[in-house]
Each structure stands twice: as C-alpha cells, then as structure tokens.
Amino acid sequence: MNEVTEYFSDIFKGVRSLLKGMSVTGYYFLHPKEIITQQYPENRDVLKVPERFRGELVMPHTADNQHRCTGCSACQLACPNGSIIIVSDRVETPEGKKKKVIDKHVYNLAMCTFCNLCVRACPTDAIVMSNDFEHATYDRGELIKILNQPGSKVLEGIEE
Amino acid sequence: MKIEAIDTSETKEYFINMGPQHPSTHGVLRLLLTLEGEIIKNVEPHIGYVHRAIEKMCEKSSFQQIIHLTDRLDYLSCHMNNEAVCLAVEQGLEMDVPERVKVIRTIIDELNRISSHTLWWGVMGMDMGAITSFLYGFREHEMITEIFEETCGARLTMSYNVPGGLMFDIPPNFQKMVKDFLFHFKKKLPEYDTLLSNNIIFTERTKGIGYLSKENAIAFGVTGPSARASGFACDVRKLKPYSAYHKVNFKEIIFTEGDCFARYKARIDEMWESVSIIEQLIDNIPEGDYFVKTKAVIKLPVGEYYQSVESARGEFGVYIVSDNKKNPYRVKFRSPGFANLSALNKIAQGCKIADLVAIMSTLDLVIPDIDR
Structure with a gap:
C-alpha cells in the first residue's frame, strides 16, 4: 500500500515540478516587454557601443x-x-x-x-x-x- | 597453422568515438569509449585538437604580451587568468599594487565567475535537453558582458589586467551598473531553481549519477566546484587569499554527495556567494591610483615564481621561470580543466552513455584550457 502511494505521489510531484517550470516560461510569454532580444542589423541606428570598446x-x-x-x-x-x-x-x-x-x-x-x-x-x-x-x-x-x-x-x- | 576462430557471441565489448565533433563535448575533445552494451567500461580522452603552443609562445613574448594569451586559455574566466600572470609578475618585481586595484580586481573576478557559471548553467540545461535554460542563462551572461564591455573594452577576451594594475580606471557609472545587475540577478537566480534544479527530469538524470569520492578528487588533482562537491576543501580564495579576498566574508561551498547534482548545486550556491562578495566590496572601492607605472621592458630577477588563483573551474596556476631577460625562460600553466578531465575515467566507469553527458557537463570542461 505504501509503495503505491509513493508511486502516485512521485508522479504528482514530477508533474508539479514540470508545471512550475512552465509557469516561468509562461510568465515571459505573457510579459513580452521583459524579453531582451535585440534585432541586430535593423537596430544599427540606435545601437549603443561603449566608448572603450576596442574594435x-x-x-x-x-x-x-x-x-x-x-x-x-x-x-x-x-x-x-x-x-x-x-x-x-x-x-x-x-x-x-x-x-x-x-x-x-x-x-x-x-x-x-x-x-x-x-x-x-x-x-x-x-x-x-x-x-x-x-x-x-x-x-x-x-x-x-x-x-x-x-x-x-x-x-x-x-x-x- | 591453425587460426582460432573468434567466438563473436562472447565478445561483448566494443569501442566507440565520442567527438571530436559532438555537441556535448563543448569543443574538440575526443573520447574513446569502451562499452559493453550501454555501460561504459573505460573512457580514454584524446586531447590536443586545439593545441596552440601557448606556453611556447609565452617564451617569445614579453611579460606584458603574455597576458593577452592567457585570455585564450579558459576564455570564460579570462580575468582570473590575467590576474594570475599579473600577480606572478608583481611577485617577481616585489611590487605592491594599490588597494583600489585589488578591490576592483576582486569585483571583476566575481563578476566573471558569475558570468561563467550562468553560461555553464545554460549549457548544462541544454545538454540535459532543456533549451529554455540556455536562453535564460545567456540573459544574465549578457548583462555582465555589457558591464565588461563598458569597463574593460572587450566582451570576452578582456585583457583588463596589466602588471602593476589595471588597463583603465573604472567608468563613473561602474558601481551603478553592478548594483543594477545584482538587483536583477538576485531576483532571477531563484528562477534557475524553479526551471532546472527542481525539474523532475533533470534531478532524475543527475542525482546519484557520476560519483566522485573525496579520495579520488584529491588523487586526480580535481579542484574547483567539482572537487568541493565531493567534500574536498580546495578554494584558493580561502587557502591562499590574494587581492582583496582576505577582506571579505564568504562561505566555501562544500557538499559531500559527490554526484552530478552536488556539482550542479555547488555552482549555483557559489553564484550566491559571489553576489555577497561583490555586495561587500562595491560600496567600499578605495580612492587612489589604478595603475603603478612599471618599466617599459620588464625583467624579473632570476628565479621561479608561482601564483595560483581560483578560476571558475578550479585552481589556475602560473609558473614562471625567469633568467633576467625580457622574455620568461619557461612558463607553465596549471589549468584546472586538464586535471578535472583526468578524473573522468574514474567517474564514468559503470555509467551509461547518457550519464557521461551529464558528468562532462558538471565537470564544466573548457577545451582550449585543456589543450592550451
């Protein structure tokens, strides 16, 4: 009996951990402003390169x-x-x-x-x-x- | 002559090449695996595919020119490598650098450690099949890279240290940038745990896998977080404090499990310690010079100089033999990756091929550091 409950609680915990992880990715799906991707060749005009950068x-x-x-x-x-x-x-x-x-x-x-x-x-x-x-x-x-x-x-x- | 027929039904072992072109070796490392079914019997690493003779090149370079070569060893902890050379040269010149230089070096060291570990965390997740973590790890990595870009003038191979101090003074907004980053990072680090550390697939693949005992860690010279996860206290920052590490309070992260998950956890906890070290120093950067002028041609007195620092992967050492000429007589780098790789055979025996990917990820190998 104990093994059976353990088996099912493991499955429950496992699914819960996956959903928790997906809640993080889901948050960024709903808050696209927090995503920091830069559209490089298009943003050349506003691209800020630090003064010290050695090019x-x-x-x-x-x-x-x-x-x-x-x-x-x-x-x-x-x-x-x-x-x-x-x-x-x-x-x-x-x-x-x-x-x-x-x-x-x-x-x-x-x-x-x-x-x-x-x-x-x-x-x-x-x-x-x-x-x-x-x-x-x-x-x-x-x-x-x-x-x-x-x-x-x-x-x-x-x-x- | 009678030729004995080989009974193929009895021959169970076979060989397979993993690498040099394999996504989980993170570079050109070739592993010759002896397998029995899926169980690993023996791992034989074949290295040298990116050997560039850096130690030999150092013998032809002046002491200032060595520094930019050390960027190309372990490129993820280049500031620590630079610092090791500078400390060794300063040791030879019996020079005392200003307090300001020591504090700035320590701050950049820890930023570099965080950037290395965030990148490692992302790649580790990707090796385990989670591409999400790769993108999330690079988000924080990019923020530190931008700080480096503004402070040191380069994103990856910084060459910020010079014998006698730093190449530039810190920019006026350095403290604000670092504080902003730490504020952001402390909010995002728990996300790492939610995404990966508690993930059932990840824990199943790392817990109890790839055991390295403390005895073996010492015997093979494993250092860094990989050894501390086996209970071997080997933090150079604690044992032989350099720069400003004697001034700060931090905990040496030690686990006793010695498995892949312990090595993973050791690095995550080390990031928290790095955050605390930076927080202790960032408001107390002393005023003063950022550079002590040295002669244009540096000549070290005849002798041998060794300096080790704690890089993101373990103990990185520089050994310089000088014969009072403008070039060193011999330079030897003690790279942490090489020693960590040597323990791979011991760890991986009896594991499955899929476990080998986890083991290699948690050892955090950087191939240019191994090959030099």
Missing part, C-alpha cells in the same frame, strides 16, 4: 590632414602578433639634418587580437581604438590597412 586601430587626423605619429615604432615592438609594421622614411630638414618620418603605418587587422598594448605604448597618442566592429570583407587584402592618409604630415611640435 579597430585607427589614426585620427586633423582637418588639414595632420596626424601625431612620429614613426618611432614603439607600437610595432609592443604588438604581440606582429600586426603593425612601420615603414619610415628619411627626409632632410631645412637646417640640413636628416630626420626620420613615417612613410606608412601598415596595420593588419586580420592578425590583431585587440589587446590595446600598441595604444598604451604610443608616446604621442597617435593611434586609438575605434568602436567600429563590422570588419567583414569579401577580400582578405582589404584587411591590411594603411593608417596614415596619403599626403598627411606630422603635427607641428610633436617630437619623439
């Missing part, structure tokens, strides 16, 4: 095409993956001295792990991490970027 390395330029990079290659040394290559050039200053200036700041996005070490290493704050995170391209070559714009110059007064 891609960029070199900010001023309105008259000047940047702050001196070509000291501190970022190249700090990078753990070798995704930054600095191609520098030597130019002659009006005083007749030879000076190292940056020719190309090559950044390979495909090799970057977004660890922020290059930004920390930069003595002149020339490079920053931008919030752009949509990196998909059809061609792998597009991921190798040259950060300094063509014809750009170093801002006056920025020395190594």
Whole structure:
C-alpha cells in the first residue's frame, strides 16, 4: 500500500515540478516587454557601443590632414602578433639634418587580437581604438590597412 | 597453422568515438569509449585538437604580451587568468599594487565567475535537453558582458589586467551598473531553481549519477566546484587569499554527495556567494591610483615564481621561470580543466552513455584550457 502511494505521489510531484517550470516560461510569454532580444542589423541606428570598446586601430587626423605619429615604432615592438609594421622614411630638414618620418603605418587587422598594448605604448597618442566592429570583407587584402592618409604630415611640435 | 576462430557471441565489448565533433563535448575533445552494451567500461580522452603552443609562445613574448594569451586559455574566466600572470609578475618585481586595484580586481573576478557559471548553467540545461535554460542563462551572461564591455573594452577576451594594475580606471557609472545587475540577478537566480534544479527530469538524470569520492578528487588533482562537491576543501580564495579576498566574508561551498547534482548545486550556491562578495566590496572601492607605472621592458630577477588563483573551474596556476631577460625562460600553466578531465575515467566507469553527458557537463570542461 505504501509503495503505491509513493508511486502516485512521485508522479504528482514530477508533474508539479514540470508545471512550475512552465509557469516561468509562461510568465515571459505573457510579459513580452521583459524579453531582451535585440534585432541586430535593423537596430544599427540606435545601437549603443561603449566608448572603450576596442574594435579597430585607427589614426585620427586633423582637418588639414595632420596626424601625431612620429614613426618611432614603439607600437610595432609592443604588438604581440606582429600586426603593425612601420615603414619610415628619411627626409632632410631645412637646417640640413636628416630626420626620420613615417612613410606608412601598415596595420593588419586580420592578425590583431585587440589587446590595446600598441595604444598604451604610443608616446604621442597617435593611434586609438575605434568602436567600429563590422570588419567583414569579401577580400582578405582589404584587411591590411594603411593608417596614415596619403599626403598627411606630422603635427607641428610633436617630437619623439 | 591453425587460426582460432573468434567466438563473436562472447565478445561483448566494443569501442566507440565520442567527438571530436559532438555537441556535448563543448569543443574538440575526443573520447574513446569502451562499452559493453550501454555501460561504459573505460573512457580514454584524446586531447590536443586545439593545441596552440601557448606556453611556447609565452617564451617569445614579453611579460606584458603574455597576458593577452592567457585570455585564450579558459576564455570564460579570462580575468582570473590575467590576474594570475599579473600577480606572478608583481611577485617577481616585489611590487605592491594599490588597494583600489585589488578591490576592483576582486569585483571583476566575481563578476566573471558569475558570468561563467550562468553560461555553464545554460549549457548544462541544454545538454540535459532543456533549451529554455540556455536562453535564460545567456540573459544574465549578457548583462555582465555589457558591464565588461563598458569597463574593460572587450566582451570576452578582456585583457583588463596589466602588471602593476589595471588597463583603465573604472567608468563613473561602474558601481551603478553592478548594483543594477545584482538587483536583477538576485531576483532571477531563484528562477534557475524553479526551471532546472527542481525539474523532475533533470534531478532524475543527475542525482546519484557520476560519483566522485573525496579520495579520488584529491588523487586526480580535481579542484574547483567539482572537487568541493565531493567534500574536498580546495578554494584558493580561502587557502591562499590574494587581492582583496582576505577582506571579505564568504562561505566555501562544500557538499559531500559527490554526484552530478552536488556539482550542479555547488555552482549555483557559489553564484550566491559571489553576489555577497561583490555586495561587500562595491560600496567600499578605495580612492587612489589604478595603475603603478612599471618599466617599459620588464625583467624579473632570476628565479621561479608561482601564483595560483581560483578560476571558475578550479585552481589556475602560473609558473614562471625567469633568467633576467625580457622574455620568461619557461612558463607553465596549471589549468584546472586538464586535471578535472583526468578524473573522468574514474567517474564514468559503470555509467551509461547518457550519464557521461551529464558528468562532462558538471565537470564544466573548457577545451582550449585543456589543450592550451
């Protein structure tokens, strides 16, 4: 007799536990406002990306095409993956001295792990991490970027 | 020569591969099972499918560059891994970090532990056949991820620690974000119990399944919630307090049952303890610097440095041998997943294949952590 009652009470308890679980899912069925799903590609306009989010390395330029990079290659040394290559050039200053200036700041996005070490290493704050995170391209070559714009110059007064 | 015929009616054992592509192995882990009918006789894990030679790569990296590699070990408790390296390097430099750094590190540690356990809870439910829990677990996981995104600048591989402190100071609204999350989380955690812990199908599949004795847990070096469910007190936060853990009161969750349900329950209760730790610290973040300036090229004195932390899966240790160069001579990571996996054979013998899924879920294996 005891076993029979136990058997039926087990079934009752089991069904009760299932219904209890379903009451939770039922609550969200009736309260759709508490659901937090975001419709990603459609909500691009209202998408809020935090300021610190590390999406891609960029070199900010001023309105008259000047940047702050001196070509000291501190970022190249700090990078753990070798995704930054600095191609520098030597130019002659009006005083007749030879000076190292940056020719190309090559950044390979495909090799970057977004660890922020290059930004920390930069003595002149020339490079920053931008919030752009949509990196998909059809061609792998597009991921190798040259950060300094063509014809750009170093801002006056920025020395190594 | 006479060839003896094999009596196939007597041969009952057979082999089967579980993985490397199997949904319940959570990665590329291959288990070679020896079965007799449905009963498991032996489990032989074959690992190394995602081996990336991280320890070797560390020998070529500077001490700052090691940190971002440790993100890629156990990616669900990356902040603890980062912290272990930083503490080991700071130990070598005999550097004392400010109180503020210690408290922030502890808070982020516990947030990371909650995020890891919520994700584990969701995946555990999915392994047991309940997809609902997967979505519910990710709801809370996502909230913590957003806090990390705003504080550390990345969602999963954060690299928030640097030798000497933190990469950034906390944002001004950090305390409010964390408090909002805790308020939300304390309301939602009982839902977890209603959905899964008391569910009859779930309890039937986990209670009394996959017993691990305390002796075996110690013998195989199992740590973390998996070992504490067998009664082995091994919490590094209690045994060797680091950062701000000596300042907070918390209970070490210990169960003696040693079965899958005890391991499940240990993690759920650990989330409550993490909530209490964060609540004790969040209002008392001391003022001060978030970073002590180190030299651009860090060189540790000749010697050996070991630092262990309690990651979400167990004791994570970093062992650095330095020969006073800018790169370490040798780096060894003691990953909790590897030791926990070694006990799988002992636990699973005599169980059924369906039980193996429950056992692997409750051991909470992360394959990149095992392979490194």
